[in-house]
Amino acid sequence: MKKFIVFILFMCTAVIVFAQEPLPKTDRSLNDVNVSPATFMGVEYVNPVEAEAGTSLIDRYLAKNVTFPPEAAKYRYQGTEVVQFTVTPEGKVTDFKFVNSVCSAVDEEMIRVLKSTEGMWKPGIRDGQLVYCPKEVSMVFVNEDNFNTATTTAAEYFNANAIKHFTSGNISLFEKNNVKKALRQYEKGINYLPNDQSLLLVRGICRYELGDREGAIEDWGRLKANGGLDMSEIAYRLVDLKGYNQLVQILEK
Numbered sequence: 001m002k003k004f005i006v007f008i009l010f011m012c013t014a015v016i017v018f019a020q021e022p023l024p025k026t027d028r029s030l031n032d033v034n035v036s037p038a039t040f041m042g043v044e045y046v047n048p049v050e051a052e053a054g055t056s057l058i059d060r061y062l063a064k065n066v067t068f069p070p071e072a073a074k075y076r077y078q079g080t081e082v083v084q085f086t087v088t089p090e091g092k093v094t095d096f097k098f099v100n101s102v103c104s105a106v107d108e109e110m111i112r113v114l115k116s117t118e119g120m121w122k123p124g125i126r127d128g129q130l131v132y133c134p135k136e137v138s139m140v141f142v143n144e145d146n147f148n149t150a151t152t153t154a155a156e157y158f159n160a161n162a163i164k165h166f167t168s169g170n171i172s173l174f175e176k177n178n179v180k181k182a183l184r185q186y187e188k189g190i191n192y193l194p195n196d197q198s199l200l201l202v203r204g205i206c207r208y209e210l211g212d213r214e215g216a217i218e219d220w221g222r223l224k225a226n227g228g229l230d231m232s233e234i235a236y237r238l239v240d241l242k243g244y245n246q247l248v249q250i251l252e253k
Contacts, residue, residue, distance in 0.1 A: 038087035038124040038133035040117065058117070062139055065113045069105035072141065077103045079191035080158070082138045083110050089130035091121040099222075100194035102141050110139070138194070158192040165189035166199055173202065174237055179209045197223050201234075201247070208243030216243050220250045 040058035082099035093114050101107050114137070124133030140154065147157040169185030172178045183206035189199045204219030223229065228251050231238075238244045 034125075034127055036125040038135060039122045041120055041122050058135075058137060061117065061120075062110075062113060062137060065116065066109055066139060068141055069103075069109050071105040072103050073143075075103070076143050076146075077106065078140075078142045078146070080138055080140050080194050081106050081110055082136065082194045083107075083114065084134060084136045085114060087121045087123060087133045087135055089123050089132065091123055092118045093121070093135075099136070100138075100190060102191070106141060110137075162189040162192040162196060162199065165192075166196075166202075169202060169206075173206065179206050182206050183210065195222065195226050197226050197229050200226070201229060204247065205238060205241055205243050208246065209241060213243075213246075217246070217250065220247050224251055224253075 040056070040061070042057050042061070079102040080100060081102045084095075084097040084099055085093050086095040087093055096111055096114070098107055123130045125131065140158070142154045142157070144154075147154075152160075165185045165188040169182040169189065172185060173182035183203065186199055186203040186206060190196070190203060193199060200219045200223040204216040204223070207213075207219065208216035231248065231251065235244075238247070
């Protein structure tokens with residue numbers, strides 16, 4: 001019988017060439033403006049969901065309440081779902097955007113559970129005023145029948161698949177000059193590791209080459225937010241491609 005599991009994924013993406021750990025998210029003070037981000041407090045601010053070591057309250061809440069939709073299980077969809085949303089000054093959640101979508105059924109399930117957290121958020125504060133605050137969460141949906149769970153963890157399985165598609169994409173892009181085929185491979189890799197810096201770099205290059213400038217800039221913006229890359233090691237492979245100068249400008253800002 002097929003088994004599908006849903007969980008928060010903790011993995012190091014350094015197994016893919018040039019990848020780095022993301023920068024920590026902390027409260028910050030910019031130009032003497034004090035900013036405190038929206039914080040998930042648990043059920044009705046009083047009975048917070050018990051968090052395991054290494055997990056946040058919102059991650060633990062999602063892991064307990066999100067289920068794998070039957071439609072997604074039927075077609076064996078899997079990948080890492082990444083959702084952006086906004087916490088309003090009233091503690092509501094709105095403006096959902098899917099940075100990486102496993103499928104429409106999973107999108108709907110994530111929205112359902114995130115909406116159930118309304119009233120459980122301490123709103124963001126800017127200079128003493130309640131403000132709208134962007135947030136982002138991610139979850140993994142994986143079919144356990146696709147790998148040997150006795151010898152391989154889901155994180156290892158996702159890393160291995162991401163590397164496979166990353167390598168295939170590089171062959172298509174740099175050796176065969178087939179940008180469209182390379183893009184398809186990179187997108188498959190990003191489905192497993194949506195925040196991997198190397199995959200975001202090369203998918204952005206392909207998007208730019210194919211005329212999707214907005215998509216490229218979005219990828220490189222996420223690349224920068226996750227720590228950037230040492231361009232000195234790979235510039236020689238990218239310098240003749242259309243998006244190289246734009247990429248450098250974004251990373252150097």
